[in-house]
Amino acid sequence: MAIIKIKENYCKGCLLCIPVCRNKSLELSDTINVHGLHPVRFKEGAECDGCKKCAIMCPDVAIEIFN
Ligand code: SF4
Ligand code: SF4
Secondary structure: OOEEEEOOOOOOOOOOOOOOOOOOOEEEOOOOOOOOOOOEEEOOOOOOOOOOHHHHHOOOOOEEEEO
């Protein structure tokens, strides 16, 4: 299991990262960030295998994966 860090204030809620996760581990948060946007969050109890697809997909470098 890898560790995922989402920098919510870098996230613009474009949703590009959500469909690339084969574990369906990402979702839109109901909170808002400093820009007034809903950032993506890691689902509670979800799994991350460290594939990094979400991080590669993100145009704003808002996701970091630690294996
Ligand atoms: S690294 Fe892979 S498994 Fe982990 S949240 Fe991102 S897309 Fe999903
Ligand atoms: S791809 Fe990046 S900016 Fe877009 S929703 Fe995902 S984390 Fe946020």
